[in-house]
Amino acid sequence: MRVSWLAVIAACSGKPAPSADSNVTFVAFPASFQPFRTWTSFHSDGPADDGTFPPPVLGGRMQYINMLPPHGAKRFPTGTIIVEARDTGAILAAVKRGGNFNTGGALDWEWFGLAEDATTGAVSVQWRGITPPAGGYGGLPMEGCNDCHTSCGENNDYVCSPKLQLAGF
Numbered sequence: 001m002r003v004s005w006l007a008v009i010a011a012c013s014g015k016p017a018p019s020a021d022s023n024v025t026f027v028a029f030p031a032s033f034q035p036f037r038t039w040t041s042f043h044s045d046g047p048a049d050d051g052t053f054p055p056p057v058l059g060g061r062m063q064y065i066n067m068l069p070p071h072g073a074k075r076f077p078t079g080t081i082i083v084e085a086r087d088t089g090a091i092l093a094a095v096k097r098g099g100n101f102n103t104g105g106a107l108d109w110e111w112f113g114l115a116e117d118a119t120t121g122a123v124s125v126q127w128r129g130i131t132p133p134a135g136g137y138g139g140l141p142m143e144g145c146n147d148c149h150t151s152c153g154e155n156n157d158y159v160c161s162p163k164l165q166l167a168g169f
Contacts, residue, residue, distance in 0.1 A: 023098075023099065024078045024098050024099065025078070025097060025098050025099035025101070026078050026079040026095065026096065026097055026098055027097065028081065028093075028095045028097070028110070028112070028128075029125075030123060030124055030125050032081060032095070033081065033083060033093060033112075033114055033123040033125070034122070034123050036064045036066070036081070036083040036093075036123065037064065037121075039064040039065055039066050039083075040064070040065050040068060041062050041063060041064045041065075042062070042063045042161070042163035042164070043060070043061075043062055043063075044060065044061050044062075044063055044161060044162070044163060045059075045060050046058050046059050046060060046061055046086075053148075057148065059086055059087050059088055060086070060087040061084050061085060061086040061087060062084070062085045063082060063083070063084050063161055063163060063164065064082070064083040064084075064085070065080065065081070065082050065083075065164060066079075066080065066081040066082075067079070067080060068169055069166060069169050070169070071169055072169075073166055073169060074157075074166065075108075075157045075166075076096050076157050076159065076166070077096065078096050078097070078098030078099075078108070079096060079098075080095070080096040081093060081094075081095050081096075082094045082095075082159065082161075082164065083114065085116075090113075091113070091114040091115065091116060091123075092111070092112065092113060092114070092145075093111070093112035093113075093114055094106075094109050094110070094111060094112070094145070094149075094159070095109065095110045095112065096108055096109060096157075097109065097110040101130075102130045102146070104130070104146075105130055105131075105145075105146030105149070105150055106145070106146055106149040106150055106158035107154075107158070109145075109149065109158055110128060110129065110130070111128065111129065111130065111131070111132065111144065111145040111146075112125055112126075112127070112128045113125075113126040113127040113128075113132060114126060130145075130146060131144050131145070131146065132144045132145070148160060
């Protein structure tokens with residue numbers, strides 16, 4: 001696996017170096033998430049409660065993205081970070097890691113559970129990887145993120161949000 005040192009240095013600084021190169025790898029660190037409340041944001045009511053989705057997936061949320069994809073993009077660039085702060089208090093994130101990470105699920109995406117200190121606003125990483133730890137996603141007996149995001153499909157690079165559709169950029 002080829003790792004771009006530029007991407008690794010950018011990850012350490014919290015400022016991703018966007019890349020469409022599938023060989024570039026971006027590794028997120030806690031500092032990568034610190035400014036998420038200053039990023040472009042969208043409110044979403046979440047999916048409709050039609051019995052399809054389990055309760056932890058439902059409900060309102062704010063979605064934050066560190067950089068919008070270029071016009072006409074077919075994929076989100078490596079280094080894209082999407083943070084979802086749910087009305088329930090849960091904070092989840094998806095990072096376009098690249099480097100063929102997560103080949104059995106939403107290709108190139110890494111999932112995160114975050115926490116935000118109510119006093120200082122400091123963001124910490126609670127878990128990360130291709131699946132949450134047991135109970136890490138509302139206690140659901142499923143693969144969590146990959147289950148839903150792979151069903152959203154490759155056409156929007158596994159991003160489910162109606163507000164973050166590649167065709168709209």
